[in-house]
Amino acid sequence: MRGPARVVAIPGFGLTMGITLAWLGLIVVIPLAALVIKPWELGVGGVIASLSEPRVWAALRLSFGTALLAALINLPLGLLLAWVIVRLRFPGRALLDGAVDLPFALPTAVAGIALTAIFAPNGWLGAPITALTGWQVAFTPAGIVLALMFVGLPFIVRTVEPVLRDMGRDAEEAAATLGATRPQTLWRVVLPALAPALLTGFALSFARSVGEYGSVIFIAGNLPMVSEIAPLLIVIRLEQFDYAGAAAVGLAMLTLSFGVLFLLNLVQRWLRRGRR
Amino acid sequence: MMGPFRPAHEDAPWARRLLLGLALLVALVMLLLPLLAVFTEALRRGLPVALDAILEEDSLAAMRLTLIVAAITVPVNLVGGVAAAWCVAKFDFPGKRLLVTLIELPFSVSPVIAGLVFVLIFGAQGWFGEWLRARDIQIIFALPGLVLATVFVTFPFVARTVLPLMQEQGRDEEEAAATLGATGFQTFWRVTLPNVKWALLSGVLLCNARAMGEFGAVSVVSGHIRGETNTMPLHVEILYNEYQFAGAFAVAALLALLGLVTLAAKTALERVAGRRAGGAA
Amino acid sequence: MPTPGFATGRRALLTGAPALALAASPAWSQQANTLLNVSYDPTRELYREYNPIFTAQWRAQHGQSLRVNTSHGGSGRQARSVIDGLQADVLTLALAYDIDAVAERGFLARDWMSRLPHNSAPYTSTIVFLVRRGNPKAVRDWGDLLKPDIRIITPNPKTSGGARWNYLAFWAWALRQPGGDAAAAERATAQLFRQVPVLDTGARGSLTTFAQRGQGDVFLSWENEAHLALQEFAAAGLEIIYPSFSILAEPSVAVVDQNVDRRGTRAAAEAYLRGLYTPEGQALVAKHYYRPRDPAVLAAHAARFPAMELVTVDGAFGGWAEAQRVHFNDGGIFDRITAPAR
Numbered sequence: 001m002r003g004p005a006r007v008v009a010i011p012g013f014g015l016t017m018g019i020t021l022a023w024l025g026l027i028v029v030i031p032l033a034a035l036v037i038k039p040w041e042l043g044v045g046g047v048i049a050s051l052s053e054p055r056v057w058a059a060l061r062l063s064f065g066t067a068l069l070a071a072l073i074n075l076p077l078g079l080l081l082a083w084v085i086v087r088l089r090f091p092g093r094a095l096l097d098g099a100v101d102l103p104f105a106l107p108t109a110v111a112g113i114a115l116t117a118i119f120a121p122n123g124w125l126g127a128p129i130t131a132l133t134g135w136q137v138a139f140t141p142a143g144i145v146l147a148l149m150f151v152g153l154p155f156i157v158r159t160v161e162p163v164l165r166d167m168g169r170d171a172e173e174a175a176a177t178l179g180a181t182r183p184q185t186l187w188r189v190v191l192p193a194l195a196p197a198l199l200t201g202f203a204l205s206f207a208r209s210v211g212e213y214g215s216v217i218f219i220a221g222n223l224p225m226v227s228e229i230a231p232l233l234i235v236i237r238l239e240q241f242d243y244a245g246a247a248a249v250g251l252a253m254l255t256l257s258f259g260v261l262f263l264l265n266l267v268q269r270w271l272r273r274g275r276r
Numbered sequence: 277m278m279g280p281f282r283p284a285h286e287d288a289p290w291a292r293r294l295l296l297g298l299a300l301l302v303a304l305v306m307l308l309l310p311l312l313a314v315f316t317e318a319l320r321r322g323l324p325v326a327l328d329a330i331l332e333e334d335s336l337a338a339m340r341l342t343l344i345v346a347a348i349t350v351p352v353n354l355v356g357g358v359a360a361a362w363c364v365a366k367f368d369f370p371g372k373r374l375l376v377t378l379i380e381l382p383f384s385v386s387p388v389i390a391g392l393v394f395v396l397i398f399g400a401q402g403w404f405g406e407w408l409r410a411r412d413i414q415i416i417f418a419l420p421g422l423v424l425a426t427v428f429v430t431f432p433f434v435a436r437t438v439l440p441l442m443q444e445q446g447r448d449e450e451e452a453a454a455t456l457g458a459t460g461f462q463t464f465w466r467v468t469l470p471n472v473k474w475a476l477l478s479g480v481l482l483c484n485a486r487a488m489g490e491f492g493a494v495s496v497v498s499g500h501i502r503g504e505t506n507t508m509p510l511h512v513e514i515l516y517n518e519y520q521f522a523g524a525f526a527v528a529a530l531l532a533l534l535g536l537v538t539l540a541a542k543t544a545l546e547r548v549a550g551r552r553a554g555g556a557a
Numbered sequence: 558m559p560t561p562g563f564a565t566g567r568r569a570l571l572t573g574a575p576a577l578a579l580a581a582s583p584a585w586s587q588q589a590n591t592l593l594n595v596s597y598d599p600t601r602e603l604y605r606e607y608n609p610i611f612t613a614q615w616r617a618q619h620g621q622s623l624r625v626n627t628s629h630g631g632s633g634r635q636a637r638s639v640i641d642g643l644q645a646d647v648l649t650l651a652l653a654y655d656i657d658a659v660a661e662r663g664f665l666a667r668d669w670m671s672r673l674p675h676n677s678a679p680y681t682s683t684i685v686f687l688v689r690r691g692n693p694k695a696v697r698d699w700g701d702l703l704k705p706d707i708r709i710i711t712p713n714p715k716t717s718g719g720a721r722w723n724y725l726a727f728w729a730w731a732l733r734q735p736g737g738d739a740a741a742a743e744r745a746t747a748q749l750f751r752q753v754p755v756l757d758t759g760a761r762g763s764l765t766t767f768a769q770r771g772q773g774d775v776f777l778s779w780e781n782e783a784h785l786a787l788q789e790f791a792a793a794g795l796e797i798i799y800p801s802f803s804i805l806a807e808p809s810v811a812v813v814d815q816n817v818d819r820r821g822t823r824a825a826a827e828a829y830l831r832g833l834y835t836p837e838g839q840a841l842v843a844k845h846y847y848r849p850r851d852p853a854v855l856a857a858h859a860a861r862f863p864a865m866e867l868v869t870v871d872g873a874f875g876g877w878a879e880a881q882r883v884h885f886n887d888g889g890i891f892d893r894i895t896a897p898a899r
Contacts, residue, residue, distance in 0.1 A: 010450045012460030016363040023356030024378055027427050031393035032381070034403065038396055053887070054896050077302050084299035088292055096299065098543050102307045104482060105535025106314070107489030107509040108387075110528040113516060114310035117317065120770040124309070139755045139772065150306060182287065204383070211386025214491035214509070218762070221755045222713060224895040231388040231492070232758070236715045238496075239633035240887065241640065241658055243396065250389040257384045400642035401662070409642070412819075417643045499643040500628045501593060514629070517761040518601055519789040521769075 035254065038247035050248045055224050056233060059249075063230040064256060066141060067210035070148035071156075071202050077149075078156025078201060079194070085157070086164045100157045103150050108214030115147055116219045139221035144229065147215040152205030159201035160194060167193055196271050203264040210257050314532055317525035329515065329523030330530055334503040338511035338527070344419065345494075345507060346487040349426045353483050357434025358476065362464065365442035366450055376439075382431040390428045391496025394421055417499030422507065425493040430483045437479030441472050474549030481542040485535045591624045592825055595645035597632040597718055597808070598761045599782045603845040604649070610841070611832050615825060623825055631759045632718030639664065645813050646826040651718025652870075653677075653809045654877035660811075669811040678807035679833035680847035683867055684719075684726045685803065687767065687776040687783045690794035694774045698800045699730040702749060702775060709753050710773035712763040714884075714891055718808075719760040721885060723777040726804035728884075729873045733802070747894035768793040779806070781846035784861075805867035808847075 039047045050056070085097050103111065119126040119137040130136055137143050171193065175185040213231040221227040230253050237246035287295070318326050329335060360379055364372060382390070397403050398415040408415060415421050449471070453463040469476075491509040498505045506514060508531045515524035594604060608625040615623050628635065628643070632651035636658050639645045648656050653670060660667050670677045688696050694707055702709055712720040727749055731742035755772050757763040760782060767776040768790035775798075778786065783797045810830050817823040832838045839849040843858040855862065874880040884890045 010366050010447060010454050010460070010463065012362065012464065013367050013369075015460060016359040017367075017369075019356060019359035020363050020375070023352070023360070024375070027356075027424070027431060028378060028381060031390075031397060031424075031428065032385070034396040035389060035393050050887075053892075055892065077306070080295065080299050081302060084295055087287075088296055090296060094543070096303055098539060099303050099307045101539045101542070102311055102536075104485050105489070105539050106310060106532050107491055107512070107528065107535075109491040109509050109513055110314060110489075110525075110531065111310055113512075113524075113528075114313040114317075116770065117313050118309055120772075122771040124313070125305070138770070139766075150310065153306060207384035210384065211389065212492075213386060213388045214495075217758065222758065223753070223756050224892075228756075231386045234386070234388050234392065235496075235634075235758070236713070237887075238392065238395075239631065239637050239716050240885075241637060242887065243401070245887070246392060247396065250386070250392060253386060253389070254384075261384060395641050398642075399640075401640060405642065414642070414644065416641055417638065499638050500630050501626050501643075502628065504626055516765070517598065517629070517759070519761075519765070519785075 032254075035247050035250050039244050039251050041244045042248065046244070047248050050245045051252055055228070056230075056249060056252075058225045059228050059230040059233045060252060060256065062141065062144070062228065063210055063253070064260070066144045066229075067148055067152075067206050067212075068260075070145045070209055071152055071205040073145070074149050074153050074156050074205050075198060075202055078153055078205075079160055079198065081153075081157045082160040082164055086161060100154050103154050108151065108212065109218070111150055112147060112215035112218035115150060115215065116143070119143060119146065119219065138219050139227070141220075141227050143219040143221065144216055144227060147219050148209035148212060151212050151215055152209040155204035155208060156198070156201030159204060160197045163194060163197040196268055199264060199268050199271065203261055203268075206264075207257060207261060210260075211253060311532060314525055314529050317521060318529040319522075320525075321522040325522050326526035326529070329520065329526040332523075334506070335508075335511060335523075335527055337503040338506045338508045339530075341419075341422070341506065342488050342508040342531075345422050345426050346484055348423045349430055349487045350480060350484050352423075352427050353430055353434050354476075354480055357432075357436075357479065358438060360435045361439040361442050361472075362468065364439060365445075366447050379435050380432050382428055385428075387429055387490065387492030388496060390493040391425050394424050394428075394497055398424075416497050417501075417505060419505075421497040422494050422505065425497050426487050426490050429490050429493050430487045433483035433486065434476070434479040437475050437482065438472050441475045442468070445471055474545055477545050478542045481538045481545075485538045488534060488538075489531060590622065591626055592646045592822055592829060593644055594625060594627045594647050594649055594829070595635050595639055595643060596627060596629050596649040597635060597651040598629055598759050599719070599779050599785070600649060600808075601627075601629050602785065603781075603842065603847065606845070607833070607838070607841055610837070611829055614832070615828065625829070631716050633716055639813065644816050644820065646817050646820065646822050647810065647812055647829055649808065649810045651806075651808050652721065652877060653807065654881050655718065656809050656811050657878065659813070663815065665811055665814040670809065672812075673810065673830060674834060675850045676807055677809050677811055678850075679810060679830070679838070680808065680842040680849055682780045682806045682808065682847050683803045683865065684722050684806065685778055685780050685783050686798040686800060687764075687778045687786055687795050688774065688798055690796055692796060692798065696775050696798060699727055699802070700734075702727070702752070703745065705752075707752060707775060708773040709749060709775050709777060710755060710763055710767040711753060711777040712760050713756040713758055716758040717760055717763070719779050719782070720763075720777075721880075722779075722804055722806045724884065724891065725870060725874060725880060726868075727777075729804060729868045730800075730802055732873070743890055743894060746890070750894055764790075768795060780848070780862075784846040799863050799865060802866045802868070804873075805869045807869075 042050060081096070081100060085093060116138050118124050121127065121130045121136055121138070123138070126137055135142070137146060171189050172185050175189045180188065211231055216229055217232060220229060222232060230249060234246045234249050237249065360375070364376060395402060395416055398408060398421065399405055400409060415424070449467050450463050453467045458466070489509055494507055495510060498507070498510055500506060500510060500514070502514065508527060512524050512528045512531070515527060596604060604627050608627070612623045612625060615621065632655045635650060636655035639648065639659050640662050648659065650656055653676070656669060659665060660669055673679070686696055688694070696702065696707065701707065711723045714720040714724045724746065728742050728746055731737055731745040734741070755766050757766055760779060764776060764778065764782060764786055766772045768786060786795055787797065810833065812823065812826045812830060817826045833842065834850070836851060836854060839851040839854040843849045843854055846861065848862050849855050849858070870877055870880055882889065
């Protein structure tokens with residue numbers, strides 16, 4: 001048996017570790033190593049110059065800002081859907097449950113085209129929205145947020161749902177017995193119990209949507225400094241045969257999203273510790 | 277406790293109705309409307325036009341390619357994902373946290389980057405470009421490149437759905453099996469697999485749905501040769517760019533239907549699994 | 558338990574091997590009796606009609622059946638794909654600069670442009686305006702674009718070849734205005750792009766945004782795309798406006814030496830491009846609203862190609878390499894005029 005000498009009777013460590021490392025190495029580690037190495041062809045100064053362009057900043061700010069905002073809006077929406085699916089009994093509940101996974105089924109480009117058609121100023125919802133409020137959704141950053149919400153919503157529902165199901169109602173009943181009002185119970189008992197799952201869902205929704213390309217380019221408007229997302233900038237740089245510059249933006253995105261996810265992880269631990 | 281009066285730990289009927297209404301509104305606008313738009317546009321010029329677009333030679337080629345890509349991607353990620361989950365759940369070793377992080381990493385990598393990295397490695401200007409060219413091996417702009425990009429994007433699905441369950445179930449059963457002299461394979465097949473099979477299946481189906489629908493990553497490595505290296509999502513884009521909107525949406529609708537069937541299968545499976553688990557408890 | 562884990566580990570790696578071997582089978586998509594034409598967006602309809610005509614001729618002359626595959630996309634992306642190893646036999650791109658980029662990396666001779674007549678551009682086109690029916694905003698010429706209430710739709714010059722022609726046409730016009738110098742042209746172009754509400758990555762996406770989604774008042778368009786739009790978006794009610802002056806767009810074609818020599822397709826590839834220069838080829842080109850080079854064919858279709866004054870990139874900008882460097886590269890003028898926050 002290879003690996004650390006812990007006395008475990010279960011066989012198969014070598015086998016599974018071998019497969020895991022081969023799978024991980026070939027598909028993830030080597031390719032991402034290429035991404036990490038490539039930008040430095042420009043030299044340290046070159047990478048800094050390549051990333052400090054205002055357009056790059058604007059694109060990164062937009063991508064991370066809209067992804068965080070979309071995940072934030074998705075939190076209450078996802079919680080609502082999960083709550084209704086788990087706690088309420090109504091005809092068509094199974095249908096609603098299934099509909100949550102739709103963003104998985106619809107290819108991202110198709111989702112982008114469909115959302116654009118719906119929210120364009122002459123679309124099903126875009127026309128009334130523009131007529132009533134004067135706001136435009138498609139071809140503005142609002143459109144990007146919308147597309148990212150679509151892509152990220154199932155992640156929140158699907159992480160909160162099992163926890164809500166497992167939670168049972170004992171704690172709520174106990175709180176009610178002790179004289180807590182319903183809002184107090186929800187705020188003090190239910191929400192803290194769901195917080196770690198909500199946070200995980202938030203992280204997943206963010207991670208999934210920050211790099212999203214297919215559904216966004218159709219609805220974004222793609223104006224430099226205004227509605228140009230970071231993945232589009234990578235594509236643009238590639239098309240200028242600037243491989244190292246493209247990889248530099250890619251590396252910056254990867255580092256940033258790692259940072260955000262790491263922070264969320266810390267908060268997560270802190271939440272868990274606080275509850276114990 | 278279930279008296280004629282409403283217990284204090286339940287929501288008032290008006291609150292329930294409000295919640296239900298809001299949830300349905302969200303589902304309608306955010307989830308169903310895009311799907312509805314796809315089918316409406318697909319049928320705008322009638323069913324025959326839609327069917328023609330789907331049965332056209334290049335569409336069929338795209339369909340075939342998508343199925344081939346998914347048929348290679350899913351087993352690769354199935355074997356890798358199960359092995360990784362087993363490894364992490366049943367053994368202790370240093371660097372475990374790092375391993376789990378690496379497995380989840382592709383989730384947070386932009387699909388565009390997923391395509392880019394394989395260009396950097398296998399492209400003619402990439403690390404192995406010269407070597408591959410000398411041997412006349414085509415990776416990028418051919419099936420292998422499409423498969424690699426898709427495997428990357430769908431990498432964590434199986435591992436992520438199976439791992440929490442395996443961790444939750446602990447090691448007692450496997451240790452017992454091993455003590456009784458079972459081989460590793462027997463232990464997995466007879467003990468672990470039955471415990472996780474429903475989660476495994478739903479992971480596989482999710483992986484499959486995502487593999488068929490991936491656009492950004494394959495777009496970078498496809499080369500967009502009509503009838504040769506276009507997957508269905510790319511074919512949709514091509515038709516759309518040819519102003520064949522009805523045709524584009526027809527193929528998109530078919531793709532969505534494939535995804536829906538997959539998801540329906542997943543939901544049905546979870547139902548069965550839930551019932552079994554409920555019965556056992 | 559002794560070392561079964563390690564032994565089975567190796568076996569498992571071996572079972573994984575066939576899948577990879579299958580996936581890496583050499584060059585599965587390209588055989589010797591196929592040609593791959595890597596082209597830009599608006600040529601889809603032209604080559605879809607030309608391909609079967611050419612393969613029929615080829616079969617008649619050489620008794621060999623041939624299949625022509627095409628790949629379409631933004632001109633820059635297509636060039637990049639060939640550089641990354643897409644096995645193109647012929648390139649038919651939106652501008653010479655993109656073919657130069659491929660030539661720079663050794664895929665074809667640097668003097669590719671002199672190998673076929675007319676700078677290796679068998680057809681030309683130009684940039685015209687597409688407006689909504691009745692021309693409600695009265696857009697007649699480039700100057701009208703700068704009126705404050707006009708919204709202009711164009712793709713992104715960074716990613717679209719057509720958009721670079723749009724940009725350069727406007728710049729060349731601005732230079733000709735009274736007091737027109739580089740600084741004035743830059744100010745005018747900056748103003749123009751402030752009035753662009755959506756920048757798609759390609760000409761096709763851009764036209765959809767204009768015609769289907771109802772964005773903008775004017776669409777800066779390839780001449781041939783404008784005509785196609787009249788047919789495809791008949792319901793949207795569009796009309797073409799010819800400005801007084803525009804740019805001579807020369808979409809270039811070339812054989813990719815390295816790929817055809819390896820694949821043994823040189824003869825077919827060269828015949829494919831030469832066929833575009835024949836009277837039949839030129840007539841087909843004119844049918845798809847590209848301006849033919851053949852004076853006789855052009856005369857026969859004079860009605861669909863109004864005479865305009867056209868400047869060339871060589872004449873007004875000192876060639877594509879220079880235009881690209883000054884205007885479109887990172888840190889160039891286009892970046893500068895779009896950089897300040899709107």
